[in-house]
Amino acid sequence: MDLRRLRYFVAVAEARSVGKAAERLRMAQPPLSVQIRKLEAEVGAPLFRRGTRGMDLTEAGQALLVRAGEALALAADGIEAARAVAAGSRxxxxxxxxxxxxxxxxxxxxxxxxxxxxxxxxxxxxxxxxxxxxxxxxxxxxxxxxxxxxxxxxxxxxxIGAQPFMLAMPNRSPLARLSAVPMARLQGRPLIALPPPEQDPASSAVAALLRRHQIVMPIASRVETVHSAMSLVLAGEGLAILPACAKLGAPQGIVFRPLREASDSIDxxxxxxxxxxxxxxxxxxxxxxxxxxxx
Amino acid sequence: MDLRRLRYFVAVAEARSVGKAAERLRMAQPPLSVQIRKLEAEVGAPLFRRGTRGMDLTEAGQALLVRAGEALALAADGIEAARAVAAGSRxxxxxxxxxxxxxxxxxxxxxxxxxxxxxxxxxxxxxxxxxxxxxxxxxxxxxxxxxxxxxxxxxxxxxIGAQPFMLAMPNRSPLARLSAVPMARLQGRPLIALPPPEQDPASSAVAALLRRHQIVMPIASRVETVHSAMSLVLAGEGLAILPACAKLGAPQGIVFRPLREASDSIDxxxxxxxxxxxxxxxxxxxxxxxxxxxx
DNA sequence: CCAACCCATACGTTTTCGGTATGCCAATGG
DNA sequence: CCATTGGCATACCGAAAACGTATGGGTTGG
The missing domain is CATH 3.40.190.10 (Periplasmic binding protein-like II)
Incomplete structure (x- = not known):
């Protein structure tokens, strides 16, 4: 069962003539005639009635024509879809x-x-x-x-970019009155931390920042998400060191301030x-x- | 775009391996490998990721696989349907x-x-x-x-059979009291006739019957259908000479009687x-x- | 480091396909 | 009644495609 045969079959059925179909398919009439007969042999029944004025589908041929047309369309659509996916348009x-x-x-x-x-x-x-x-x-x-x-x-x-680390705190915190917070002011304050470095590499950047400035912040809580971190900050449980973009999802009552001596950022x-x-x-x-x- | 290629493609995609698919297709592995690469060349993009443990579909390959499977099924169903129609089972x-x-x-x-x-x-x-x-x-x-x-x-x-002609009349007709009506009793009585012989060959059989017995029945009405004829008979407009099977659709009040000397029937x-x-x-x-x- | 596995390439053989030439049949027209 | 035309089928040959065998190359696992 060859798709070429089916294509030829559809062409002949539509042209109602081997000769006309051959012309449209840009091929000679005899090989097309042969292919049609091979298809009929494969089916085991005549698909056309041969008249003196061309060919005409039998009932069996009509049954095949519908499916053959759909099969051809599906196959063509399949390679077209594959191309589109490969090209990125689908x-x-x-x-x-x-x-x-x-x-x-x-x-x-x-x-x-x-x-x-x-x-x-x-x-x-x-x-x-x-x-x-x-x-x-x-x-x-x-x-x-x-x-x-x-x-x-x-x-x-x-x-594709970087975000500076900022200090997140409740707006009632005394540090919030500074436009930038010196690193030294963090010493000893409780920290709301994200999961440890082996689970979240962001934490290791924060840890490195603190270590470099020889600041020790006791970990008040470890939370899974930045959202939870900000909630705890708002509740007064501690401070958080977060990428600046966290500000966009911050609830009312949280303020972000840059860290004065630290230009650390995260990619x-x-x-x-x-x-x-x-x-x-x-x-x-x-x-x-x-x-x-x-x- | 060849259906064989698509069949091979589906086999390889399902087996996730050229070798396994070749085995299932009862062919050697190298030609199958070649066909897959030709299909990829035709699409213009790789359809498989070649790993060290077999082949794996790319996104483009997945897009093709769905359609290719449907196209194969449709083509197979098409020739099956054609066979079924030819065999008379569909x-x-x-x-x-x-x-x-x-x-x-x-x-x-x-x-x-x-x-x-x-x-x-x-x-x-x-x-x-x-x-x-x-x-x-x-x-x-x-x-x-x-x-x-x-x-x-x-x-x-x-x-496939024959039906004797019978005389249809209202049950109040005096002829209805006879178990069989002699042809002579029809002489001169009005006839409810079907369309003339050139339109309906049944009429010519009736005409021949009457001619053979030298009966003349004036035509009271010509109607299109046996049903109309029986309505007019019931209304007393005349008699009708109809195939016996018309009795099955006859309204209440119509009786059928055989014609005594006539064994004429209609095929x-x-x-x-x-x-x-x-x-x-x-x-x-x-x-x-x-x-x-x-x- | 060698063996096993799997896919890719190369080459010769076979199958299949397409083109040209031609035959057959029916319908058409003088 | 015969010639012509139109259309499909058959025969044969050259070309293209596919298949099988042999082999290469890369990776995995012992």
Whole structure:
């Protein structure tokens, strides 16, 4: 059962003549005649009534014609769809992002993506750092928005921006009256910390910052998300050192202040599998860079 | 775009390995590998990720796989459907019948057909004699139930039975008291006739019957259908000479009596195009014969 | 470091396809 | 009644595609 045969069959059925169909198919009449007879042999029944003025479908031929036409269309659509997916004009891109970046990036990123790649399904999932890495590796997400980047031999990283660390505190805190907080003022104050470095690399950047300035902050609580951290800060449980963009999702009553002697920042990066050959990743990267530039 | 390629592609995608797929396809591995690469060249993008432990679909490959599977199924279903239609286990049979036979045959014929050819669509249409012939010739009906048969070089006829002519009259008619009516008693009485012989060959049989017995019956009315004829008979407009089976659709108040000296009858026949090769016709014929035998 | 596994390439053989020439049949027209 | 025309079928040949065998190369696992 060959698709070429079916194509020839459809052509002959539509032209109601072998000769006319051969002309339209840019081939000679005899080989076309042969192919039709081979198809009939394969089916085991005549598909055409041969008249003196051309060919006419039998009932069996009519039954075949419908399916053959659909099969041809499906096959053509299939390779077209594959091409479109390969070219990035169709398909799906699944994005794993981290919680802090949701408020800062998604409201601008999603419309930007819809404009750039209108035929593509978007799929966003808020994932922890370790889950993002795992899902990138098993390909269940296409790209990850990370802060900081994932380091892994299979994973490619593009740095698209950085966020300075800022101190988050309740607005009734005495430190809130300063326009920038000297590092020394943090000494001994309770810290609301994120998961330890082995689970969340962002924490190691904070730890490094404090270590460099020889500041010790007792850990009042460890929380999973920046959102929880800010809630505890608001409750007066302690201070948090967070990327500046966390401000965008902060509740009323939290203020952010820069740290005077520290110019430390944390990278925002797009990460994907090295062997992902989807052209959508390039486009995604462009969009993400554009959004971060206006942060 | 070849269906064989798509079949190979689906096999490799399902086996996730060229070697396994080749084994299942009963062929060697290298040619299969070549075909897959040719398909990829045709699409213009890789469809598989080659790993060290087999092959894995890319996104483009996944997009193709869905359509390719459907296309294969449709093509296979198409030739299967064509075979089924040719074998008579599927398809459509369109039956043109004449009005008088409706009550006599259809209630038994339709269930009989449904039992014999369950996968076949039935399509019944009540048609005049000339329309039946025309629709047989242009193939818009497959078979016709006729009384009497259609005579035409393109049309094949099978006689499946006969109906004696009977006299239809109101039950208050004096003739109704006889168990059989002598031909002579018809002389001069008004006749309710069907369309003239050139339109309906049944009329010529009636005319011949009367001529042979030298009876003259003035034509009170010409009507299109047996049903109308019986209405007029009931109204006392005249008598009608009808096939015995018309009794089955007769209204209350009409009686049928045999004609004593006349053993004339009219053939019931199944007619179809000589070049209709549908095996359904044979089955239909069998069913119709069985029904007529029990009339 | 060797063996096993799996895909890719190379080459010769076979099958299949397409083109040209031609035959057959029916309908048409003088 | 014969010639012509139009349309499909058959025969044969050259070309293209596919298949099988042999082999290479890369990675994994012992």
């Amino acid at each position: 398909g799906r891109i699944s994005v794993g992002y981290m919680f802090v970046l949701a408020n800062a990036m998604l409201p601008r990123l999603i419309p930007e993506l819809r404009r750039s790649i209108p035929g593509v399904d978007l799929d966003f999932a808020e994932l922890s750092a370790s889950t993002r890495e795992a899902r990138l590796l098993d390909r269940s997400v296409t790209v990850a928005l990370c802060m900081p980047a994932i380091h892994h031999p299979e994973i490619q990283v593009a740095r 925002i990066a797009v990460c994907w599998r090295r062997d992902s050959q989807s052209p959508l990743i390039r486009t995604f990267l462009k969009c993400a860079e554009k959004v971060v530039a206006r942060l | 398809g459509r049979i369109s039956v043109g019948y004449m009005f008088v036979l409706a009550n006599a045959m259809l209630p038994r014929l339709i269930p009989e057909l449904r039992r014999s050819i369950p996968g076949v669509d039935l399509d019944f249409a009540e048609l005049s004699a000339s329309t039946r012939e025309a629709r047989l010739l242009d193939r818009s009906v497959t078979v016709a139930l006729c009384m009497p048969a259609i005579h035409h070089p393109e049309i094949q006829v099978a006689r 019931i026949a199944v007619c179809w195009r000589r070049d209709s090769q549908s095996p359904l016709i044979r089955t239909f014929l069998k069913c119709a014969e069985k029904v007529v035998a029990r009339l």
